[in-house]
Amino acid sequence: MGSMSGSEATMRFRVARVLDGDGRSVTPDAVVVVEDGRIVDIRPASTEPADSVVPLGDATLIPGLLDLHVHLNMRGDGRPIEDIQDVSDGVLALRSYAGAAAYLRSGVTTVLDLGSRNATTLDLGTAIEEGTLVGPTVLSSGSPLTRTGGHMWLMNGEVDGADGIRKAVRERSKAGASAIKLVATGGATRGTSWFQPSFTADELRAAVDEAHALGLPVAAHCTSIAGLEQAVRAGVDLLVHAFFYEPDGTYRFRPDLADAIAASGASVNPTLHTVESRIAEARRISSRRPLDTVERRQLEADLRGLDERREMASRLLDHEVPLVVGSDGGFTQVRHGIGTVREMKALAEVGLSPAQAIAAATGNAAAVLRQPTDLGRVRPGAPADFVVLDGDPGRGLEALDDVLVVVKAGRVVHRRDDRAAGVGGVGTGPGA
Template sequence: MNNLNPFLIKTDNIITGFKNEKPNPYYIFIEEGKIKEIGLQSEIRDSLKQFRSFNYPNCTALPGLVDGHTHMIAPGDGTGGDDIAKETDETLLIRAVNNAKIFLDSGVTAARENGAKNDIGFILKKAINDRIAEGPKMIVCGRPITITAGHMGYFGSPADGITEIKKEVRKLIKEGADFIKIAATGGSTVTSNPLNPSFSVLELKTISEEAHRVNKLTAAHCTSNKGIQFALEAKIDMIIHCVFDDENGNFHYQEDLVEKILKNNSWVNPTLQISIFELEHLKDKMKKSSETSKEQKSMLDKMKISVENRIKTVNKLTKSGVKIMAGSDSPWGSYPPGQFYKEIEALQKAGMSNYEAILAGTKYSAQSIGLGEQSGVLEIGRNADILIVKGNPLIKISDLSNPIQVYKKGIKQKNEL
């Protein structure tokens, strides 16, 4: 469809992101890929009635979803990062292109890529911008900055000591990084320890200053209290995972760190659903095998407790007014691509209202990744990035999993029957 021809979208409900609208039939008038008008169908002007109209009865129109945390090169089928990094760049790029289309079809019109190998993230972003590949609008870090043997070092940006760190950040920016992703603690990478900070506060401050000097945001993977503390001292803009584990791996929700998050006005990306998928994956594996080992049983108990603690954390952070945004961290681990809505659902189950959880995956995620002026809400003058879902996710959050159509800059991304 030629996106230059003006047209109308009509749905029974709308979520603009500005107020919790009552269910009512709405129209959206789109011209040259931008939203020109939003109004009640009962009040539509006669002059608009001449334009072609796409009608979606029993559906809700909402802003295209904004996934604040993706890894497009990964399969999300249980393969670990260490093994993914062993594949060729060509294989990884082909997978990334396929995944980007899956994301778009599921309703994600913008995404922040949190780490790919070598220059794949940059190539993917350019291919989508040049319309060689189809996918969400991409905000990319290129590669996460880490230490030698640190988490995600296999993607190609380890740096040790102030001089190397400065150079690596500058290099990433030169290559086209939109933000700087930091592995501030270890993680699933076999040679790293998720409880240990990777960088000193001074080193993190160096990254923060280098990025902010050229107006780039920062986001840090933090899977322990020490990691969170260091990242906050260095004024990192987003705390990813935000796992409150002490140096022994025991859950300790540290109120003083929460105070500091509030004081810094930092964003938190809890990545709840990926831990739920890991737990389900292990349960499945144990069900399939004839006998389960002692190690597996103790691992299962540990994971159950960890998931419960992470849900508890989101619940408490929400109540204390911390800015929570949604980013799936998919595809990664056992979290397949195309199910960002599951992270939004997980946030709702952890205590957010349907409306707040939807905002976390649209308006707030857009704001948190620097797209607040472009994406995440339905507003006159903005790009027509619109998701149409069957039902009404304000009533039933799982209706987000029923995308009927996705518009990116006013262009339909899915075939309609």
């Protein structure tokens, strides 16, 4: 609970425990002190004068969640990517803001947009950073790099040849991108195939070399073994989807490739919840009417695909490949704001402990960004981006559904009505 008196710039939160984003450290019965947008101290509650701060009870303070994979231009309403073709950049930017704002309520204080059109989400990130809009930190790759006609070409990132790719990476760095997105295989865009690599090995290597020279991490969309092998050899930082599919679409886990991923230092975002979201939607429809043939086949394919992806993710863990959280929010049926926690729960189901699942959406996710910051951590000097949960998420991730307070850059941006209503000393928006 925030300090009920004193300077508006200082807040104190007394919680039963602080869980840091490293997946290990727990500080019991602590007071977290926030000043001017940063955490300045974490001290034992016993050293705090009795009436200086109202205890929040059996509450846990964790770092603000970081979703490494969203598409804010899209709405998670099942419409295909082709839907954005007739929408102006202005509307896409406004849609993106509505999507971004939804993340805060679930405790997501940073999102990385891995594919949007032109500068729509780069501009949104700037507007939030300058305080014009209240939202999570929006980091963005800008338009995703794809070969001419490749998956996501509608976002205007078509590029060919190593020289072309180098220039495109430099342009994104100049425009303020926080990461480079490479579309290394086909995907859901009409006319592309999941099972075919999109770029040559030279093109991928040029992209990664140039991005790393500019201090930017590289995320690669890969939905087949061939694409994965290329991306791992090129040295990408984040493998998005990372599906082990043969050219004919057969699932086959390849232990040697898993070892190569682990050795490369890349993290994997297995996007388990995207399939779950489609299955849930099919079940909603079938509770109202019988599914037609196409829908039934899709549901069968998704049920099989979910089993395969779960098996793959659990075996990647056996090979010590770090799994990180990205909801793919905006694509298929993944609504903005709810997918992040669902992906964390999906990762827990395949083998992460609750604390590890939290690290996968905080400290370990931040490590992928190659930024020398304390993002995703709760420690003195770190940005005051955190969430207070009712309960102990270390015992079970259901506590993530009980958000009491969300603090972004030292400001309360969301609070649950009852117990958190007394949080004092701060407002809920800019200028408060």
